[in-house]
Amino acid sequence: MTITDIAAPLATRTRTRRPSREQPATHGSSALAPEAAPRIRPTAPATAGPAAASPVRAVPEGTEAxxxxxxVGLGEGAATADRIELARLVGELRALTSRLAPSAQTHAAVALAPAGSGGRDVDVVRRALGDPAVQQAPAPEPDAGIVIDLTRKRVALGDDIAPLTYREFELLQHIVLREGTTVGRCEIIDALWDADADDRPNERTIDVHVRRLRAKLGGYAEIIRTVRGAGYRFDRHADVTVLASGPSPDRF
Incomplete structure (x- = not known):
């Protein structure tokens, strides 16, 4: 008997060996496949009615967004406290917009306000940039200024007439007619009072007359400017109007 004759029956028995009860028989590669998960039957989405609700438009019909x-309300002080510059914040917001919506076009504008003005930053920004949803503060009425009417011998402060006395208007008129020239106290006394007048004042009294005149001119008192050690000068402003139909006498 040869080795081949002995090996053949062993090989045959090995090929026909029945599987053990601990390891059930498998077919093909199914032994490596994971256990199949139970199948879940899909359910139809719930609807509130026979038809799905249409989306709500954020703009009126016939228009498109x-x-x-x-x-963005952020004052310079707040930006400094947050350790960021407005230019950098604008740049980062633009970069974020470009990433999220490459087709978007951006434009940045800075709202300016007088230093020290109150209010919330965002409200100031909305008002400065013309947000129609913000109630705009009514524009202040233009100041009518002061009108010195030499012909009608009166001074108008807007719609009101200044209650000047005869002597106070004379004093104002004398200084106004010499615009750009400093008028001395002695010159005023000689021009407006007779040399032998009982009420002829001194230089100190002229200061009292000027003080009373300024009080009646209200917010325009500074048109009569004091020149220290010399006298007084008419200081015309943009809101000061002098009316005269031809040369006006110094006295009336």
Whole structure:
């Protein structure tokens, strides 16, 4: 008997060996496949009615949304406290917009306000940039200024007439007619009072007359400017009007 004759029956028995009860028989590669998960039958989405609700439009019919405005209220002091510059914040917001919406176009504008003005920063920004949803403060009425009417011998402060006395208007008129020239106290006394007048004042009294005149001119008192050690000068402003139909006498 040869080795081949002995090996053949062993090989045959090995090929026909029945599987053990601990390891059930498998077919093909199914032994490596994971256990199949139970199948879940899909359910139809729930609906509130026979038809799905249409989306709500944010704009009136016949129009289309073309973009939006984001008002950022951040004063220079707050930006410094947050350790960021406005230019950098604008740049980062633009970069974020470009990443999220490459087709978006951006424009940045800085709102300026007088230093020390109150109010919330965002409200100041909205008002400065013309947000129609913000109630705009009514524009102040233009100041009518002061009108010195030499012909009618009166001074108008807007719609009101200044209650000047005869002597006070004379004093004002004398200084106004010499615009750009400093008028001395002695010159005023000689021009407006007779040399032998009982009420002829001294230089100190002229200062009292000027003080009373200024009080009646209200917010325009500074048109009569004091020149220290010399006298007084008429200081014309943009809101000062002098009316005269031809040369006006110094006295009337």
């Amino acid at each position: 073309r973009g939006f405005v984001l008002y």
